[in-house]
Amino acid sequence: MEDVEVIVAHSQRATLRVGDVFLKVDGDLEHAEVEVQAMCLAPVPTPTVLWREAPALAIAAVPGRALGKLGEPSSASPAAWRAAGAAIRTLHDAPLPPWSGPDPDxxxxDLDRECGWLLDHAVLPADVIHRNREIAAAALRPWPLSFVHGDLQxxxxxxDHDEVVGIIDWSEASCxxxxxxxxxLTLGxxxxxEDLLSGYGDDADRDVIRAWWSLRSLTAARWLIEHGFDPDAPGCEFDVLRARAREAR
Structure with missing residues (x-):
């Protein structure tokens, strides 16, 4: 008998692994719909969908190993990061999916709302929040639409062998x-x-990427706290915000 491994579990979603099968149970049925459609459309390696019966989605495990883990230095080679950059570029250059995503407004x-919550609950020094809010403003410009993964952790x-063999968790994919x-992908x-961009292409805007480091860390913090995760763990979101604030001084 195979053991059941709990990969992640909170009030919105649970993911279990049994052998080579992942079972995702999500309270929002649209997430599974988006995930299945996105994996069908994405021109990059994705998991195989085994079956779907709301609210559950069963997918096959992908080979290889993750590029890394947030809070820990990645042991993947520069060549693996370049391969990741090339794969992501292929995704971003693909035809847009037929559904929209959040616009800059x-x-x-959302950013203002989450910064307000962080200030009200004093989970970080106010100057760290304010400095990162200023940095994040560079991301809030009219952006050209691309087919994005949306949660490319x-x-x-x-x-595997410096090649991308799978990209998982597509429920946030959109334009x-x-x-x-x-x-x-480079948070923390x-x-x-630079390894990633050597595979992606030199037209990436590094200043905007850095702005998104601040923006994502600010907007993710409350959700992480409320769902039992720790954004203050070493190398995670709060460390990113502190580092960005120090650099901005």
Whole structure:
């Protein structure tokens, strides 16, 4: 009998692994719909969908190992990061999916709301929040739309022999800002940005990527806290915000 491994579990979603099968149970049925459609459309390696019966989605495990883990230095080679950059560029250059994502005004409103919560609850020094809010403003410009993954965490990209063999967790895919994907992947791995961009292409806007490091860390913090995760763990979102604030002084 195979053991059941709980990968992640909170009030919105649970992901279980049994052998080579992942079972995702989500209270929002649209997430599974988006995930299945996005994996069908994305021109990059994605997991195989085994079956779907609301609210559950079963997908096959992908080979290889994750590019890294937030809060820990990535042990993947520069060649693996370049391969990740090339794969992401292929995604961003693909035809847009037939559904929209948040626009800059929506993102700005969300950012202001989350900064207000962070200030009210004093989870970080006010000057760190204010400095990062200023940095994040550079991301809030009219962006050219790309096919984006939307939650391209380092643990969602799998590589084997310096090749990308799978990208998982597509429930946030949409039309959006390509720089946000690049920022999410390098969050806490800032020293690997140039390796990534050597595969992606030199037209990436590094200033906007850095702005998205601040923006994503600010907007994710409350959700992480309320769902039992720790953004103050070493190398995670609060460390990113502190580092960005120091650099801005």
């Amino acid at each position: 929506e993102v700005a409103a 380092i643990s969602h990209v799998f590589v 959006g800002d390509a720089m946000a994907d690049l920022a999410t 791995q800032e020293d690997r940005l």
